[in-house]
Amino acid sequence: MQNKFEKRINGFYIDPQIFTAKFVKSCDTCICSGECCYYGVYTDKKEYEKIISVKDRILKSMDDSQIKDPSKWFEQPEVDPDFESGIAVGTEVYNGKCVFLDKQGFCTLQKMAIEDGEFKWKYKPLYCILFPLVIFEGALTIDDEHINRMHYCNLMQNQTVTIFEHSKEEIRFLLGEKGFEELLQYKEDYLNSIKEEKIAIEK
Template identity: 65%
Template structure:
């Protein structure tokens, strides 16, 4: 994973790992192919996100299927301190039936499915780190969650990776940095490759 001291560019308070520009990834997420494999292990949420989900537990339970546990007391792990989260506290989602408690048997996120059924922003209820995968904020840097990516059977195969993370994850990057931040990142990408072609820098990672 990234360490902020390695990187020179900073956008919206986050250092940028140029690996985003070169790391290969699938062209687009399709849960029909992998049944949401990236969600099998659960995810860390900010405490405020976990509290938000628990506050609408009745609605979440109603949207779950028979493969999911409907006891809210078993949805989250004990909280722990983590400076990469807004509140400073991270809360992991539990794994049940070999998958995140919020993943249904088809491979869809119950939280995203709820928002889409309600006709609101698709990521309204979904935790930040679920939304941005394969990106991650680690020690103050926006980088690639290669530890998790390497565990996946579909997304980490070279034959399934025709694009780079930057090319594939525009919506996710905008969610993190905003439209203006994405534009600044795109400009930095051009600058980065110019320096790379001139031999002024070397590819890291």
């Protein structure tokens, strides 16, 4: 199937709407309690295996709102070509939220890494990191379906920056420094092309 987007960086097609669509300036769990994490997430099989390998350490950082049985943390694996291994494994929902979300709205996987002096996203699934972006059919695009579930982040009055501005750190993590620099150039070219089209229409 031919992708509808033209630009490709490090194997990912780029949806240029990420440069213009709006979102909240930054994440603040004091406002939303980590609402985007209520529904669980799909992890790559490799991410699942990495998480399970440190299950005993994860248990130490969980609170009384979370299920302590690792056998109930994940759904059954399923085939999905958007994941590096070709296999996706969803996290379960417990007490109305992802099993790894604590009662303060913090991700236990990220909290644990920080507690241990590790890189904050060492254990965090890529799709958690990327939201409000998602990789769909090989393209880095906007997760409209999930955004529409939100009660704070989907309100226009709260959306003050572009998704690109909101997600710079996450995009750099995905694409690497060289890929991110290429994306910056594409952003400039794309926004200039929009201006030129607008000027041409107004003439």
